[in-house]
Amino acid sequence: MSGENKSIHEFDFKLICEYFSSIERQGPGSPEATIKALSFIGSLTNGSKIADIGCGTGGQTMVLAEHAPGHIAGIDLFADFINIFNVNRRKLNLQDRVYGIVGSMDNLPLRNEGLDLIWSEGAIYNIGFERGLNEWHKFLKIGGFIAVSEASWFTEERPAEIDEFWKDAYPEIDVISNKVEQMQKAGYIPIATFVLPEKCWTEHFYVPQVSAQEKFLKKYAGNETAGELVENQRHEAELYYKYKEFYGYVFYIGKKIYRDCHISVPFERA
Numbered sequence: 001m002s003g004e005n006k007s008i009h010e011f012d013f014k015l016i017c018e019y020f021s022s023i024e025r026q027g028p029g030s031p032e033a034t035i036k037a038l039s040f041i042g043s044l045t046n047g048s049k050i051a052d053i054g055c056g057t058g059g060q061t062m063v064l065a066e067h068a069p070g071h072i073a074g075i076d077l078f079a080d081f082i083n084i085f086n087v088n089r090r091k092l093n094l095q096d097r098v099y100g101i102v103g104s105m106d107n108l109p110l111r112n113e114g115l116d117l118i119w120s121e122g123a124i125y126n127i128g129f130e131r132g133l134n135e136w137h138k139f140l141k142i143g144g145f146i147a148v149s150e151a152s153w154f155t156e157e158r159p160a161e162i163d164e165f166w167k168d169a170y171p172e173i174d175v176i177s178n179k180v181e182q183m184q185k186a187g188y189i190p191i192a193t194f195v196l197p198e199k200c201w202t203e204h205f206y207v208p209q210v211s212a213q214e215k216f217l218k219k220y221a222g223n224e225t226a227g228e229l230v231e232n233q234r235h236e237a238e239l240y241y242k243y244k245e246f247y248g249y250v251f252y253i254g255k256k257i258y259r260d261c262h263i264s265v266p267f268e269r270a
């Protein structure tokens with residue numbers, strides 16, 4: 001579901017969910033990358049509150065839960081993903097501090113200044129990086145952290161084929177320095193950025209799809225939507241292998257430093 005191109009939105013969402021539910025992750029990433037991003041986050045405690053926005057079936061949420069204390073709410077638009085998320089948390093005996101919630105990232109069921117950490121791997125693009133950073137800012141406590149991964153250009157210039165693909169799929173894709181500037185402007189200190197290793201795309205995302213695609217095509221033989229979905233994913237993978245030196249996912253980690261001016265907080269006695 002990385003770099004969804006426009007035609008994918010016309011597909012039957014149930015089919016898309018079934019396809020992506022058959023793999024552990026719904027976007028590029030890896031346990032190692034999640035743990036590395038977590039290493040930049042200041043101290044979390046058993047009382048910390050974390051939201052993983054656009055969590056999918058929870059591949060990265062469970063890694064996060066196994067390496068960080070606190071309570072984690074995984075939030076995703078699709079109930080089918082959250083159902084699998086909830087099965088996964090029980091399998092790992094994390095049900096006492098990991099919760100799956102169906103909700104939209106543009107209307108989050110969260111309290112202002114209630115979170116210590118916002119996490120989002122390969123999902124903020126659904127409302128756009130800048131909009132997400134700006135709108136989610138109010139949910140963090142002052143001193144809270146945000147860690148999001150986002151498709152980014154590695155070079156100022158690139159071949160027309162990949163430039164056009166991404167401009168159609170996600171016009172907000174940009175070079176790392178511009179993304180960092182957007183983070184700064186949205187009210188966060190940029191703490192760290194790092195490029196996700198290639199295997200986050202290959203070993204952890206495209207390779208598992210190869211056998212999943214065969215099974216899916218067998219199950220939905222003759223179904224045009226299923227055929228197009230697989231074709232789309234194969235095309236996306238081919239482009240990645242061909243142009244991977246020009247783009248990838250980058251983790252952006254920031255720290256909230258000031259209160260949003262439009263937020264009023266209850267008066268607290270000294």
Ligand SMILES: C[S@@+](CC[C@H](N)C(=O)[O-])C[C@H]1O[C@@H](n2cnc3c(N)ncnc32)[C@H](O)[C@@H]1O
Pocket residue numbers: 001002024025026027028029053054055056057058059060075076077078081103104105106120121122123126
């Ligand atoms: C590329 S997947 C990434 C999933 C997961 N974070 C991972 O890395 O495996 C993007 C996720 O965003 C979710 N999503 C799309 N639009 C959303 C919205 N408006 N609110 C919440 N989640 C959304 C999708 O259902 C999907 O699970």
